Amino acid sequence: MTVAVDIEQQLGAFGLRARFASSGRLTALFGPSGSGKSSLISVIAGLTRPDKGRVEVEGRVLVDTEAGIFVPKHKRRIGMVFQEALLFPHMSVAHNLRFGRWFTPPAERYVDMDAVVDLLGIGPLMDRRPGRLSGGEKQRVAIGRALLTSPRLLLMDEPLASLDEARKAEILPYIERLRDETKIPIVYVSHSVAEVARLASDVVMLSEGRVTASGPTADIMQRLDLLPAEERGEGGAVLETTVMRHDAAFGMTVLGSKAGEVRVPRLAVEAGAPVRLRIRARDVMVATVEPKGLSALNVLPGTIIAIEPGEGASVEVHIDCSGVAVVARITRQSRQALELEVGRPVFAVIKTVSFDKANATAGLSGEIHG
Numbered sequence: 001m002t003v004a005v006d007i008e009q010q011l012g013a014f015g016l017r018a019r020f021a022s023s024g025r026l027t028a029l030f031g032p033s034g035s036g037k038s039s040l041i042s043v044i045a046g047l048t049r050p051d052k053g054r055v056e057v058e059g060r061v062l063v064d065t066e067a068g069i070f071v072p073k074h075k076r077r078i079g080m081v082f083q084e085a086l087l088f089p090h091m092s093v094a095h096n097l098r099f100g101r102w103f104t105p106p107a108e109r110y111v112d113m114d115a116v117v118d119l120l121g122i123g124p125l126m127d128r129r130p131g132r133l134s135g136g137e138k139q140r141v142a143i144g145r146a147l148l149t150s151p152r153l154l155l156m157d158e159p160l161a162s163l164d165e166a167r168k169a170e171i172l173p174y175i176e177r178l179r180d181e182t183k184i185p186i187v188y189v190s191h192s193v194a195e196v197a198r199l200a201s202d203v204v205m206l207s208e209g210r211v212t213a214s215g216p217t218a219d220i221m222q223r224l225d226l227l228p229a230e231e232r233g234e235g236g237a238v239l240e241t242t243v244m245r246h247d248a249a250f251g252m253t254v255l256g257s258k259a260g261e262v263r264v265p266r267l268a269v270e271a272g273a274p275v276r277l278r279i280r281a282r283d284v285m286v287a288t289v290e291p292k293g294l295s296a297l298n299v300l301p302g303t304i305i306a307i308e309p310g311e312g313a314s315v316e317v318h319i320d321c322s323g324v325a326v327v328a329r330i331t332r333q334s335r336q337a338l339e340l341e342v343g344r345p346v347f348a349v350i351k352t353v354s355f356d357k358a359n360a361t362a363g364l365s366g367e368i369h370g
Ligand SMILES: Nc1ncnc2c1ncn2[C@@H]1O[C@H](COP(=O)(O)OP(=O)(O)OP(=O)(O)O)[C@@H](O)[C@H]1O
Pocket: 011, 012, 013, 014, 031, 032, 033, 034, 035, 036, 037, 038, 039, 040, 191
């Protein structure tokens, strides 16, 4: 197991009682403000001591209160990236990067400087001081500095929270590369569904200091009831697809998934490349017969597997499309008019797809309309 946590900690009036285990490449700690994400990160990093419990990373016990084990933070070999880059302003980028390396005994340095510079695309910045970097560039350097400590685990606490949308889009592909091209497990704190759906292999959902759910990203993202109220509209299905072909005549790309083909405006990726799609529940309609004469390009056949009460006048219809669960948010009135029940064959009509290109360096991300 990569990361296994089972701890209790009282912080004033706030009680953190968290238990999860994840062997995912990037595990998102996800929850609303004040749910305990940063407190949990502090326990894993060794910045605070839990009252009770155990923390294990890559088979190494870092905390076990019963056995009297508490590995101090500088011996944990955990790299940290925070919301603010916290670079040394008087040092060049190259110096800031080397600073990370100095702290690791030579025998334990397994991360190579050139590889990190290449991975994060920071070669042209090496001689600059942090004052002359954009927010996104600073964060890439901060990630590089953390990687150069040769960590066994990388903790990222809302690393994009202080960046604007353009800077976020610029840095997301680098975090994907980090996830896919290094062997270092990442625990990533976020309260954004878009970020989690794009980056996480696994999600640990926190609410009021408790883990309310944990598991693979696709499973958790469709549990709309678990999402923080302000993010519920962002929830839905996460589909792993592969680029099948490009349709030059119409400027479209055809993606293959277990649920069927999905057509999206042309993506600048080669056939065979993986693409992760997010289909928000509010962007899916339900039809009881295969629709004709419709502008939406993507219609997936399936069977209703559950109908849950949604917010206000809505219900959430869960549709199994050949093993892929797609969620549609529709009104109770539509449900009644269409006589939707569990077991009924239907068609999920997808109005909009949010797509994220995995394994990319081009920063491609956005929304497309079917
Ligand atoms: N040392 C402390 N003493 C008392 N209360 C604390 C302490 N540290 C954290 N808390 C409280 O614990 C709760 C959880 O805080 P935490 O920062 O872990 O949440 P979070 O999910 O990271 O929130 P955000 O997304 O806003 O950063 C908050 O109510 C906070 O006020």
